[in-house]
Amino acid sequence: MIRYGIVIGGIDYTYAVPLPFKEQFVLDESLDNAVLNLKMINKAERFNMFSLVEITKNDGTTTITYNFIVAKDTLTEIIGTGLYDHELILIEETKLLEKKIVDTNTVTNVLAHDYLAGASNVFYTNSGNLEIIKNYINPIANGRSLIIYYPGSIFDIPDGLQITYSATTIVTKDGIEIYNQADNGTFVPTGARTSFTTTSANYVISYTLNVTVGFTAYSGAVSYSVYSISQEEPPQYYTITDVVNKLLAIMKTERVGSTLRFTFNSEQATKYSSVLAPEFAFTKSTLKECL
Secondary structure: OOEEEEEEOOEEOHHHOOOOOEEEOOOOOOOOEEEEEEEEEOOOOOOOOOOEEEEEEEOOOOEEEEEEEEEEEEEEEEOOOOEEEEEEEEEEHHHHHHHOEEOOEEEOOOOOOOHHHHOEEOOOOOOOOOEEOOOOEEOEEOOOEEEEEOHHHOEEOOOOOEEEEEEEEEEEEOOEEEEEEEEEEOOOOOOEEEEEEOOOEEEEEEEEEEEEEOOEEEEEEEEEEEEEEOOOOOOOOOEHHHHHHHHHHHOOOOOOOOOOOOOOOHHHHHHHOOOEOOOEEEOOEEHHHHO
């Protein structure tokens, strides 16, 4: 046996409602509705439009609560008794969302600008007959170590007896020279020489080398332009839950410390918190239209 509880505007009227009453629950875009007849009660005024109606059903095991609002009240006086009948047409409380207007608003998930994702080898020009065996990557992230090499690690020196060499290594940062080293001797050194911790700037590293191997003279000159940039973190993308909560928050200006009139069902909020939102644009729409 199903037991009912019917509360209208906070007052229990279960005793006055003949059972069963008409209910209609739909699966399309139309709204659930119900018709309640309240018999012989002492309320002489009509129920206010949009009064909240709570209908509870309990089958002995499970309790289900349905929420409606009053859409229409037909009042009939029972002559000579001082009592009244009310026929209430109820509609699901989703109807309240049509009373709330959301101002013009757009929700967009912007693309992240990950400039480092396109990092590649530097394009360079070698003005000499020595082959280049090392390159730099451009751009690089701020805070990284920019390694400066000995010329012997930049150019491919032919095998043989090295008689003499001379070399220069120059580094500029945004056009200002920050490093200048000249070398000469009988054997070209290799490996890392020094390094700089990068900040946002354009670094130009220039190497020159003149070397005599046996009786043959070789030369090379190359410059690498490397930009150091900040790694932009991906933005916080909007999810469906974020969009719904945003709509509920901007629908009406709330006083400090007040609670929102509507809240997103916690089960659905969890479900949609991992679903990225497409672009939404709202122009003077009702809250129901937005949702």
